[in-house]
Amino acid sequence: MRIRLDVENLLIASWETSREAVERVAPPGMQPVEVDGRHVVSIVSFHVHRGRVGRSPVLPFSQLNVRTYVTWKDEPAVLFLASRVTPGGLPGLLFGAPYRSARLRVKPSRLHAPGLGVDIRYRPGGPADPGELGRHELGIFESGDLKAIRIQRGPAEWRSAELAAPATAQVLRSSARATRPRSRTAPS
Numbered sequence: 241m242r243i244r245l246d247v248e249n250l251l252i253a254s255w256e257t258s259r260e261a262v263e264r265v266a267p268p269g270m271q272p273v274e275v276d277g278r279h280v281v282s283i284v285s286f287h288v289h290r291g292r293v294g295r296s297p298v299l300p301f302s303q304l305n306v307r308t309y310v311t312w313k314d315e316p317a318v319l320f321l322a323s324r325v326t327p328g329g330l331p332g333l334l335f336g337a338p339y340r341s342a343r344l345r346v347k348p349s350r351l352h353a354p355g356l357g358v359d360i361r362y363r364p365g366g367p368a369d370p371g372e373l374g375r376h377e378l379g380i381f382e383s384g385d386l387k388a389i390r391i392q393r394g395p396a397e398w399r400s401a402e403l404a405a406p407a408t409a410q411v412l413r414s415s416a417r418a419t420r421p422r423s424r425t426a427p428s
Contacts, residue, residue, distance in 0.1 A: 241335070245291035245298065249346050250396070252373050253360055253407065254282040262308050265321055267386060270310040275372045281308045281321075282373065283358065283409055287346040288329070301328030302346040304353055306411055309372075312380055312388075316372075320381040322411060324356065336387050349404065357410025365400035374398060 259279050262272035272279055284305050291298035306322040324342035325332065332339050345352040351360040374396075379389045 241294055243291065243293050245288045247286045248289055249348055250286040251351055251360065251362065251401070252282050252284050254280040254373065255412065257281045257308070262310065265308065266310050266319060267382060270312050270319060273309050273311050273316055275309045281306065281412060283360070283411070285344065285346045285351045299328035301326045302344040303329055304342065304344055304351070304356070304358065309376070312378070315378055316376055317378040317380050318376045320379060323381065324353065338381055353411070357408055359408040361404040362401040363404050365402060368398050368400040370398045
């Protein structure tokens, strides 16, 4: 089934981690892969302001996911470690997405998820190349078994971002342990 989402306030905040940390969370058959020369874990957030599932409209919602990067069946892939959505995104459960509901505020210059211990305030900078982070097309998540989704992106204006205050990302504690943040954003 084809799903089209119009996304705004996309933020990819990445922290360097070790190969061993990615190996600990990756299911059998997946190998950790470096992104731009490092193993990383990322928090990705965005707001869907409209979209379609087939011919049906999608309600607006915000999403936060924690991901790392692997190869699966010899193809680079994003491994989703956790996915949280506001209530409008919960119909994704019908398609096997392992979503949980969360309070999320995804706004220009800020991601705030108080129940997850996430608060990232940033200043968008100038134009930037998203690097490998913005080019992955295969997403893998576990929901009883492994499920794969294909991601096809439309045009976006990628920008660099700098932290405006120290980032809090407690949600990473249950994922691959991370160290240094590095952010990119693609505002609409």
